[in-house]
Amino acid sequence: MNSRQGEFGNGRLWPSDESSASEAAQEHAAEKSVGSNALVTAYCDGGSRGNPGPSGYGVFIEGEAGETVAELSEYLGKRTNNFAEYSGLLAALDFAVREGHRRMRVVADSELMVKQIQGKYRVNSPDLKPLYEEAKRRIARLDFFEIRHVLRNKNKEADRLANEAMDRGQGRTVNIAAPAPAAPRPSSSGPVAPRPIAADPVMPEPEVRPRTAGEAGGIVVAPIRAGSTTQPAPEAPKTYRGLVKGGVIHLVEGNLPDGIFVRITPERR
Numbered sequence: 001m002n003s004r005q006g007e008f009g010n011g012r013l014w015p016s017d018e019s020s021a022s023e024a025a026q027e028h029a030a031e032k033s034v035g036s037n038a039l040v041t042a043y044c045d046g047g048s049r050g051n052p053g054p055s056g057y058g059v060f061i062e063g064e065a066g067e068t069v070a071e072l073s074e075y076l077g078k079r080t081n082n083f084a085e086y087s088g089l090l091a092a093l094d095f096a097v098r099e100g101h102r103r104m105r106v107v108a109d110s111e112l113m114v115k116q117i118q119g120k121y122r123v124n125s126p127d128l129k130p131l132y133e134e135a136k137r138r139i140a141r142l143d144f145f146e147i148r149h150v151l152r153n154k155n156k157e158a159d160r161l162a163n164e165a166m167d168r169g170q171g172r173t174v175n176i177a178a179p180a181p182a183a184p185r186p187s188s189s190g191p192v193a194p195r196p197i198a199a200d201p202v203m204p205e206p207e208v209r210p211r212t213a214g215e216a217g218g219i220v221v222a223p224i225r226a227g228s229t230t231q232p233a234p235e236a237p238k239t240y241r242g243l244v245k246g247g248v249i250h251l252v253e254g255n256l257p258d259g260i261f262v263r264i265t266p267e268r269r
Contacts (some may be wrong), residue, residue: 039103039144040063042092045158046084046110047166052168053080057088058161061095070095073161075169085110086131088158089117093138103144107155114149 038200041062045261048055050183059072076084089106096104108114115121115130117139139145152159242251 034100037103037143037208038101039105040096040101041098041105041107043155043158044085044088044092044106044108045155045162046081046086046088047162048079048081048084049166049170052076052078052080055081055084056162056165056167056169057084058158058163058165059088059092059095060157060161061092063117070099071157071161072073073165075165077169080127082110082112082125082128083131084162086128086135088162089113089135090138093135093142097138097141102142104142106145107150108147109150109152109155109159111149113209114147117147173227230242 043060043062044057045059046057048054055076055078056161057072057074057076059070061069061072063069072088072095074087074091076087079087089108092104092106095101110127112121116123116128181244240251240254240256242249244250
């Protein structure tokens with residue numbers, strides 16, 4: 001780049017050769033009567049997933065009062081990160097010229113692109129040179145232009161738009177909210193009564209029954225099912241006879257199977 005490339009005059013970048021400057025001046029004069037003198041700020045960002053890889057740019061444009069003027073984004077296919085950054089700048093400049101915005105400030109987080117446009121870095125890449133030259137031509141059509149570098153965390157809206165463009169290009173879903181939990185469907189038969197909470201089984205008190213004829217004094221032990229509160233039906237419980245000695249029941253005859261509950265009925269003497 002020669003010493004004249006990238007120089008700013010009254011906030012604009014002028015073409016490097018006299019013929020380009022003359023053409024730009026003629027176009028500028030023809031358009032000067034049209035457009036707005038309000039300053040717009042374009043936040044530009046470009047990205048590439050793979051570099052080169054799926055790429056896209058995002059541009060967020062706001063007015064002097066901070067109002068949103070436009071949001072631009074585009075998927076570019078397999079490109080480099082620098083190509084995507086320049087594509088975002090060109091989109092912002094094209095919008096300004098097309099919509100009649102005569103004064104533009106560009107904010108970008110690509111230090112390379114910003115310093116190339118400012119004339120501080122040379123443009124050596126054959127892929128970027130045509131984009132750089134086109135950017136100069138579009139800048140020359142504005143009354144005022146400046147470009148600033150910011151860190152990525154100060155360029156969040158443009159970064160969001162660039163990522164959305166890449167997501168669209170890769171067929172990814174963008175901004176899908178989680179569905180709200182479905183409301184319970186009312187029953188056609190009316191409200192459902194709450195299910196009772198099961199209580200622990202209650203063992204019945206020992207049953208005292210009269211002694212039958214011919215029975216000796218002692219106790220009657222009747223096996224029952226675990227958790228049952230009544231005598232098993234329809235069969236009558238099997239009766240075992242025994243005596244209590246020292247707090248221990250001694251069966252007179254027979255054996256009880258393991259793992260069963262028993263009901264003890266004291267006999268009257």
